[in-house]
Amino acid sequence: MSQLDQSGAVPAAAENAAPAVSLSGERVLRVIVPLVMLAALVGLWAWYVQAYNIPKYILPSPALVAQSLVNDWPILGAALLVTLKITFAALAIALVGGVVLAVLLVQSKWIELAISPYMVILQVTPIVAIAPLILIYAPSTQVALLVCAWIVAFFPVLSNTTQGLKSTDHNLLNLFELYGASPLQTLFLLKLPAALPYFLAGLRIAGGLALIAAVVAEFAAGSAGAGSGLAFRLLESQYRLNIPRLFAALLLLCATGVAIYGATSLISHLMLRRWHESAIRREN
Amino acid sequence: MSSAVSMNAVAPSGKPIVRLEHVSKTFSNGTIALKDMSLTIGEGEFVSLLGPSGCGKSTALRIMAGLGDASTGRVEWPTMPHDASGKPEREIGFVFQEPTLMPWATVYKNVWLPLRLHGVSKAAARERVMSALEMVGLDKFADSYPRELSGGMKMRVSIARALVTRPRVLLMDEPFAALDEITRQKLNDDLLRLWEQFGWTVVFVTHSVFESVYLSSRIVVMAARPGRVIDEMEVDAPHPRGVAFRTSLEYGEFCRRASQSLLSAIGANDHL
Incomplete structure (x- = not known):
């Protein structure tokens, strides 16, 4: 009954297949080019240290x-x-808290009016400035660091999810009303899925920020001993002029940050690839 | 009742299924979207609400569906069961101007939605979902996502979703307005065939004279500012209709009459 229409689907599928060939070539390039660049930079670094005889407490060699x-x-x-x-831990609490609070904010205008100004204040105040206070109030340094990282990671999740929940297609809302959907059904079957792309964008930002905040807060806290993290090891290496170790710690931080970004991007891509424009465009 | 309405009012054929009595709608910004509209639609009729934009035809349809209340006047569904809030229950299917599909859900899940909201499980809904998809010719696309479909196919999914509850009444709000002429004609033919086969009542909002004449058993012509009914005409051509009807003199004559009516509807607003 609808041959006319269905024939339209065939060229669409064929279009998808054709770029896949050139795409794999592009993918290889995408891996190779950064690797070549990395090798070149490390080579230049090694050569510079060697050629100019730079002392290791100024710039250690890559080796x-x-x-x-x-x-x-x-x-x-x-x-x-x-x-x-x-x-x-901070990211996990930020995700749960951010989504729950976003749902509450969207449900009631009063809650939104009461809470959102303070959310903004919390966000715009530099975390280093609040960290000393948190250190005083928190029962342990670990908890203080957790709170700092949470404050920073929380806001992008809240703000993006709220935006997403508010951007639900009005026609779909009408449709749900027409078929007598309960508020919970509307939330779980419509609003939350519609907010998913926004939430995932928030997750990608929050993942990176959580790591940065965990490090910055530790700088401010200056914790020491068995429970100390990478930030303390960075400072310690600097004091002791153990620059190779400082570089090694920095390398670990960078790798962690990249890994978090990669993981959150991958999660986002996997969850959206079947239906959302952002995931589709990236494939082209 | 205004004189314009009584002038050409056409009695509904069949038992009344929905009755609008002096329905008016004023929006909060003061716009009068609909003024004193009275209309009775009989069981099994295919009624088009034809008019320029701003004539309140979509508003009237939404009020019938229970999406937003009338400011004054009443809507009655004499033969339908009502839920606790007084809305007619389940026996209405609504098709929006856009396909209005959930992009994250497959075709199957989109069509399942009205049943799902009433607690029918995915497996229990299977037969009804698949038969609704078969009606619109998309049963092979149950696992596709909306973005993989053409505009016409998305509209078909939307229609299948409206049909899945097996409604007695189908309310359609300019469903094919955004489609190209060829796809639109195909969907018109398919809709007409389904209507001839299943005998639903259809209320079809459109601004196309040709579409309304081709499809309808009755055309209600509306004018804008304020939105109101100014004329009605019966299209008593026999069914099934097809290319033969669409190319007949009789069809041309119906279109001429409807166009004239519509012209006077537009003429009623000198600032258009």
Whole structure:
């Protein structure tokens, strides 16, 4: 009955297949070009240190940094674990809290009026400035770091999810009303799925910010001993002029940040690839 | 009742299924979207609300569906069961101007939605969802996502979703206005065939004279500012209709009359 229409689907499918061939070529390039660039930079760095005889307490050679990374792994690994724990705990609480609060804000105008100004104030105040206070009030340094990281990671989740919940298609809202959907059905079957792309954008921002906040808060807190994270190891290495270890710690932080960004991007892509424009465009 | 209405009012054929009595709608900004509209639609009729934009035809349809209340006047569904809030229950299917599909859900899940909202499980809904998709010729696309479909196919999914509750009444708000002429004609033919087969009552909002004449058993012509009914005409051509009807002199004559009516509707507003 609808041959006319269905024939339209065939060219669409064929279009999708054709760029896939050139796409794989582009993908290889996408991996190779950054790797070549990396090799070139590391080579230049090694050559510079060697040629100008730079002392290792100013700029250690790449080999020395790698060596330090291996030798100091017991210390750095433990510190990384602490930082990761704080980051992910803060991110998890921020995600749950951000989504729950966003749902509440959207349900009631009064709650929104009462709460959102304070959310903004919390967001615009630099975390280093509040950290000393939090350190005083929190029962332990770990908790203080967690609170700092949470404050920073929380806002993008809240703000994006709220925006997403508010952007639900009005016609779909009418449709749900027409078929007598309960408020809970409308929330779970319509508003939350519609907010998903916004939430995921918030997640990508929050993931990176949680790590940054965990490090910054530790700088402010200056914790020491067994429970110290990468930020403390950075400071300590600086005081002791152990620059190779400082570089190694920095390398670990960078890698962690990149990994978090990669993981959140991947989650976002996997969840949206079947239907959302953002995921579709990225494939082209 | 205004003189314009009584002048050409056409009695509904069949038992009344919906009755609008002196319905008016004024929006909060003071716009009078609909003024004193009275209309009775009989069981099994295909009624078009034809008029320029701003004539309140969509507003009238939404009020019938229970999306927004009338400011004054009453809407009655004499033969339908009502839910606790007084809305006619389940026996209405509504088709919006846009397909209005959930982009994150497959075709199957989109069509399942009205049943799902009434607690019918995915498996229990299977037979009805698939038969609704078969009616619009999309049963092979149950697992596709809306973005993988053409505009016409999306509209078909939207129609299947309206049909899945097996409604007695189909309310359609300019459903094919955004489609190209060829797709639109195809969907008109398919809709007409389904209507001839199943005998629903259809209320069809459109601004196309040709579409309304081709499809309807009765045309209600409306004018804007304020939105109101100014004329009615019966299209008593026999069914099934097809290319033969669409190319007949008789069809041309109906279109001429409807156009004249519509022209006077537009002429009623000198600032247009």
